[in-house]
Amino acid sequence: MSVWDDVVGQEEVVATLQHAVADPTAMTHAWLFTGPPGSGRSTAARAFAAALLCPQGGCGRCRECHTAIEGTHADVELVRTETVIIPVDSARDLVQLAGRRPSVGRFRIIVIEDADRLNESSGNALLKALEEPTSHTVWMLCAPSLEDVLITIRSRTRHVRLRTPSVSAVAELLVRRDGIAPEMAAHAARAAQSHIGLARRFARDDGARIRRHDAVTLTTRIRGVGDAVDAAADLVQIAEEERDAALVERHAEEKAKLLEMLGADPAARTQPVAVRSQISALEKEQKKRATRYLRDVVDRSLTDLMSVYRDALMVREEAGVPLVNEDARGTVTQLAQVFTAAGLLGCMDAIGTARARIEANVPPLLALEAMAISLQMPR
Amino acid sequence: MVRVTNPDETATIDVPRQVPPLVLIAGPEAVLAERALAQVIADVKVSSPEVEVLHQYTESYEPGAIAVATSPSLFGEETLLVVHDLDEAPEAMQTDLLEYLGAPEPDVTLVVMHKSGNRGKKVLDTLKKGKALRLGAPAMKSDRDKTDFATNEFRRLRRKATAGAVAALVQAVGKDPRELASACQQLVDDTTGVIDDEVVMRYHGGKVEATGFQVAEAAIAGQADEALRLWRHAAALGESPVPILAVLALQLRQLAKVGAAGRGRSADVARALKMAPWQVDKARRALQGWDGGGIGRSIQAVAQADFEVKGGGLGAGGRREPAYVLERCILEIVAERESAGRR
Numbered sequence: 229m230s231v232w233d234d235v236v237g238q239e240e241v242v243a244t245l246q247h248a249v250a251d252p253t254a255m256t257h258a259w260l261f262t263g264p265p266g267s268g269r270s271t272a273a274r275a276f277a278a279a280l281l282c283p284q285g286g287c288g289r290c291r292e293c294h295t296a297i298e299g300t301h302a303d304v305e306l307v308r309t310e311t312v313i314i315p316v317d318s319a320r321d322l323v324q325l326a327g328r329r330p331s332v333g334r335f336r337i338i339v340i341e342d343a344d345r346l347n348e349s350s351g352n353a354l355l356k357a358l359e360e361p362t363s364h365t366v367w368m369l370c371a372p373s374l375e376d377v378l379i380t381i382r383s384r385t386r387h388v389r390l391r392t393p394s395v396s397a398v399a400e401l402l403v404r405r406d407g408i409a410p411e412m413a414a415h416a417a418r419a420a421q422s423h424i425g426l427a428r429r430f431a432r433d434d435g436a437r438i439r440r441h442d443a444v445t446l447t448t449r450i451r452g453v454g455d456a457v458d459a460a461a462d463l464v465q466i467a468e469e470e471r472d473a474a475l476v477e478r479h480a481e482e483k484a485k486l487l488e489m490l491g492a493d494p495a496a497r498t499q500p501v502a503v504r505s506q507i508s509a510l511e512k513e514q515k516k517r518a519t520r521y522l523r524d525v526v527d528r529s530l531t532d533l534m535s536v537y538r539d540a541l542m543v544r545e546e547a548g549v550p551l552v553n554e555d556a557r558g559t560v561t562q563l564a565q566v567f568t569a570a571g572l573l574g575c576m577d578a579i580g581t582a583r584a585r586i587e588a589n590v591p592p593l594l595a596l597e598a599m600a601i602s603l604q605m606p607r
Numbered sequence: 608m609v610r611v612t613n614p615d616e617t618a619t620i621d622v623p624r625q626v627p628p629l630v631l632i633a634g635p636e637a638v639l640a641e642r643a644l645a646q647v648i649a650d651v652k653v654s655s656p657e658v659e660v661l662h663q664y665t666e667s668y669e670p671g672a673i674a675v676a677t678s679p680s681l682f683g684e685e686t687l688l689v690v691h692d693l694d695e696a697p698e699a700m701q702t703d704l705l706e707y708l709g710a711p712e713p714d715v716t717l718v719v720m721h722k723s724g725n726r727g728k729k730v731l732d733t734l735k736k737g738k739a740l741r742l743g744a745p746a747m748k749s750d751r752d753k754t755d756f757a758t759n760e761f762r763r764l765r766r767k768a769t770a771g772a773v774a775a776l777v778q779a780v781g782k783d784p785r786e787l788a789s790a791c792q793q794l795v796d797d798t799t800g801v802i803d804d805e806v807v808m809r810y811h812g813g814k815v816e817a818t819g820f821q822v823a824e825a826a827i828a829g830q831a832d833e834a835l836r837l838w839r840h841a842a843a844l845g846e847s848p849v850p851i852l853a854v855l856a857l858q859l860r861q862l863a864k865v866g867a868a869g870r871g872r873s874a875d876v877a878r879a880l881k882m883a884p885w886q887v888d889k890a891r892r893a894l895q896g897w898d899g900g901g902i903g904r905s906i907q908a909v910a911q912a913d914f915e916v917k918g919g920g921l922g923a924g925g926r927r928e929p930a931y932v933l934e935r936c937i938l939e940i941v942a943e944r945e946s947a948g949r950r
Binding site: 452454589598604 | 853856860863864866867868899900902903904906907910911913914917918919
């Protein structure tokens with residue numbers, strides 16, 4: 229057993245990091261982990277943090293290892309945002325933190341799990357501390373790709389590239405770690421395209437699997453502009469359902485907890501002014517979180533849609549590789565029959581454009597409509 | 608004489624010279640409320656020129672101030688007390704008012720102003736029971752309301768204005784009633800003789816207050832010149848392209864839905880699409896000269912424009928003028944409609 233067990237399918241990366249733990253000359257103070265979503269960037273960073281703090285270099289059994297991986301270690305700061313950006317104020321707090329000596333271990337480690345959410349000002353606030361931190365501080369930034377972080381941050385960090393783990397490696401992890409039946413694990417890993425977190429969700433949550441299936445199969449319905457507009461509305465609605473399933477309960481709970489903490493009467497029709505301002509601050513935060521969540525869900529369903537067209541292309545070209553959407557083979561074959569190869573590639577292009585547009589703040593419904601219009605089935 | 612609307616009976620009545628001891632001015636339109644108040648004060652001054660006019664505002668209200676203001680004066684002067692913004696009144700003010708209404712003073716005229724909403728309902732009800740004179744200040748929404756208002760303004764200022772002049776004025780400065788009122792005043796002060804549309808054009812020539820809806824409608828109707836003209840006006844007044852693109856997307860979306868819904872009674876179609884029947888009728892009229900493909904490409908043009916307006920697709924340091932992105936989008940939509948007409 230070791231801290232590296234959960235870092236699946238990344239042998240080269242693990243070797244590099246182990247070398248850095250063992251040999252002080254191979255170590256540096258700022259690391260940038262990149263890899264596609266779900267490849268285990270933050271898992272790798274946490275494992276690396278645990279290995280650096282563990283007296284045996286990452287045994288996976290001691291207290292240091294456990295607490296570092298769980299995120300409760302006194303010297304490991306995990307930064308993650310649930311909103312669209314990491315604000316500059318949080319970045320400045322991190323700079324302050326980076327200046328302090330570790331309290332128990334060898335290093336003070338700051339892991340920014342979504343460094344791609346740093347905007348220009350918060351990124352710039354970090355530069356100085358990233359370049360010359362105190363000798364005991366180690367920065368670990370995670371982002372989907374090098375292009376997602378400021379070039380000035382890129383040049384101040386050592387780059388570690390994770391690759392997409394194989395379907396079998398992910399399935400094996402689900403079986404081993406989460407006790408999921410092998411057949412379901414294989415199906416979920418394939419449907420999630422090796423996205424580890426997503427695969428676990430599919431394996432455990434029937435609703436998520438059904439929503440995915442709905443999104444994937446609505447493609448063949450689009451035969452005119454009216455259908456396209458409807459399909460876009462459906463996609464947004466599926467995403468909203470998913471968001472509500474995830475957030476509504478949690479938000480209500482948070483509000484109840486806040487009221488309790490402030491000693492306010494939850495049944496009162498109007499709250500005192502001081503309480504109201506606290507509640508509105510919370511609601512603002514929750515609204516931001518909901519925006520981000522909706523966008524993430526839409527983005528994920530676009531990845532799913534893309535996989536259908538990819539499958540159709542594989543079937544059409546008789547490539548003989550396993551399909552991502554084995555459970556939606558009917559849809560895939562139908563698409564492969566009616567579209568030319570160029571047509572399928574055009575569809576994938578349209579999906580990519582929609583993703584870029586949503587990223588740039590275009591309202592999801594409009595971006596999806598424009599995309600669905602390009603996905604119309606040829607007559 | 609000011610013609611005002613009674614909020615309950617919606618009939619117009621004339622303010623009498625004899626003002627009753629209780630007056631309620633209700634309605635959200637500040638200009639009309641001010642006018643009504645000024646008229647009430649003027650009317651009271653006809654019968655008692657020495658009247659002392661006092662104002663009570665909600666933010667600075669001290670409990671008991673109403674009793675102080677209304678208590679009989681040593682010199683037996685008459686008092687006119689104006690209570691502003693009953694709809695924002697603190698509890699103390701409402702209790703004090705109710706107390707006064709329980710035992711009104713003979714030499715006091717009380718004017719209560721209420722914009723909208725439920726706050727202060729008890730006071731309102733007591734006023735109504737006390738046979739208060741009710742003057743309305745209803746919100747001005749339609750162009751007709753505004754035209755009536757402007758016509759009244761000119762009548763009040765004792766000047767003749769042609770119907771064309773009033774219409775042109777409403778089109779030019781109709782967004783805010785207060786601005787409309789001061790524009791009327793300015794025309795009366797600065798010109799002589801009958802105010803006709805030529806005079807209005809001299810003062811407000813070419814100024815048009817355009818909304819996103821007007822721009823979008825013109826673009827979808829294929830009127831490139833009109834859409835661009837309205838957009839430039841809107842841009843000159845500080846309008847951003849983003850809401851206009853949102854309106855364009857909304858209207859094109861409705862066209863696509865209504866177009867795909869086929870024939871059938873507009874009420875049924877409206878229910879199926881969760882739209883209002885008038886929206887369906889309007890979309891059907893706008894659909895003349897469009898085809899599905901054209902609408903589709905127009906939606907895509909709007910999506911691309913929205914992306915570009917928000918700075919998408921540019922490298923670091925890139926810049927694009929959002930106004931021109933919208934103009935190109937309008938031209939693309941008009942071109943789609945034209946080519947659809949030829950097919």
